[in-house]
Amino acid sequence: xxxxxxxxxxxxxxxxxxxxxxxxxxxxxxxxxxxxxxxxxxxxxxxxxxxxxxxxxxxxxxxxxxxxxxxxxxxxxxxxxxxxxxxxxxxxxxxxxxxxxxxxxxxxxxxxxxxxxxxxxxxxxxxxxxxxxxxxxxxxxxxxxxxxxxxxxxxxxxxxxxxxxxxxxxxxxxxxxxxxxxxxxxxxxxxxxxxxxxxxxxxxxxxxxxxxxxxxxxxxxxxxxxxxxxxxxxxxxxxxxxxxxxxxxxxxxxxxxxxxxxxxxxxxxxxxxxxxxxxxxxxxxxxxxxxxxxxxxxxxxxxxxxxxxxxxxxxxxx
Ligand SMILES: Nc1ncnc2c1ncn2[C@@H]1O[C@H](COP(=O)(O)OP(=O)(O)OP(=O)(O)O)[C@@H](O)[C@H]1O
Ligand SMILES: [Mg+2]
Numbered sequence: 001x002x003x004x005x006x007x008x009x010x011x012x013x014x015x016x017x018x019x020x021x022x023x024x025x026x027x028x029x030x031x032x033x034x035x036x037x038x039x040x041x042x043x044x045x046x047x048x049x050x051x052x053x054x055x056x057x058x059x060x061x062x063x064x065x066x067x068x069x070x071x072x073x074x075x076x077x078x079x080x081x082x083x084x085x086x087x088x089x090x091x092x093x094x095x096x097x098x099x100x101x102x103x104x105x106x107x108x109x110x111x112x113x114x115x116x117x118x119x120x121x122x123x124x125x126x127x128x129x130x131x132x133x134x135x136x137x138x139x140x141x142x143x144x145x146x147x148x149x150x151x152x153x154x155x156x157x158x159x160x161x162x163x164x165x166x167x168x169x170x171x172x173x174x175x176x177x178x179x180x181x182x183x184x185x186x187x188x189x190x191x192x193x194x195x196x197x198x199x200x201x202x203x204x205x206x207x208x209x210x211x212x213x214x215x216x217x218x219x220x221x222x223x224x225x226x227x228x229x230x231x232x233x234x235x236x237x238x239x240x241x242x243x244x245x246x247x248x249x250x251x252x253x254x255x256x257x258x259x260x261x262x263x264x265x266x267x268x269x270x271x272x273x274x275x276x277x278x279x280x281x282x283x284x285x286x287x288x289x290x291x292x293x294x295x296x297x298x299x300x301x302x303x304x305x306x307x308x309x310x311x312x313x314x315x316x317x318x
Contacts (some may be wrong), residue, residue, distance in 0.1 A: 081127075
């Protein structure tokens with residue numbers, strides 16, 4: 001091999017090495033681009049699906065109107081279906097009065113979240129109507145609250161503007177939900193969505209309720225990440241701070257019954273879930289208390305025994 005050929009080979013090797021190096025150097029940027037492209041493609045597919053469903057005449061729409069007769073909320077033959085026409089909930093009729101606290105129960109997949117999404121106006125496919133008392137404001141708390149980027153103040157105020165409440169009001173709201181240790185960081189710009197734990201995000205969502213003070217609250221497993229004691233505190237706090245509020249909550253935990261006045265149960269059926277029971281929890285609690293008091297009184301009266309106990313036997317003379 002001549003010296004010229006050796007030089008040529010060395011320069012060709014350097015070029016190939018440089019080309020491979022470009023791939024290694026730019027790998028993070030390529031991975032980032034790929035992730036962004038996938039997210040945008042899936043968003044575009046969802047938007048296309050939404051447009052198709054919007055244009056389809058086969059799918060009905062849930063009507064929204066004003067509740068009649070002083071009711072806070074009424075569901076009139078409400079059916080909820082998916083955007084392909086599959087029925088999830090069928091013909092539900094419920095009237096909820098102002099101040100009622102309604103627990104929606106049912107096995108997993110029975111359509112509870114779909115029902116409350118329709119009530120909150122986040123799902124429009126189906127039939128029948130959702131009627132809400134005029135000028136009443138509804139606030140929904142999902143299982144995983146959205147935490148926007150920016151300051152903690154913005155996250156607490158969401159969906160309101162960050163500067164709508166004074167610093168003292170925001171601090172007071174954080175205090176009441178047990179997040180007072182974040183009071184010094186209210187103006188900090190940080191990735192709060194990744195920083196806060198699941199339970200902290202749920203507490204943050206309860207702080208939003210205190211600031212917005214809505215008339216109707218829809219909770220979809222909004223305390224699922226909290227321990228039992230914290231859950232009780234959150235519910236007690238809401239009942240105490242917003243005594244007139246109407247609550248509709250979806251939950252699996254039986255302990256939550258104590259904070260509700262009524263329980264409706266959905267059952268998954270062929271052709272859409274159906275409302276199978278509507279129980280007055282206050283009456284039931286009263287009956288249970290009466291029974292407990294009655295049983296307590298009975299227990300206080302000495303038991304009449306058919307066989308005399310040893311202690312009660314008269315001493316026998318030996
Ligand atoms: N956007 C959607 N696309 C397709 N199917 C859906 C959609 N939303 C809900 N479903 C289906 O509708 C049914 C009811 O779902 P939903 O989330 O309302 O149940 P759930 O009672 O809230 O259950 P869980 O207690 O597990 O939260 C499920 O079978 C679910 O797979
Ligand atoms: Mg659900």
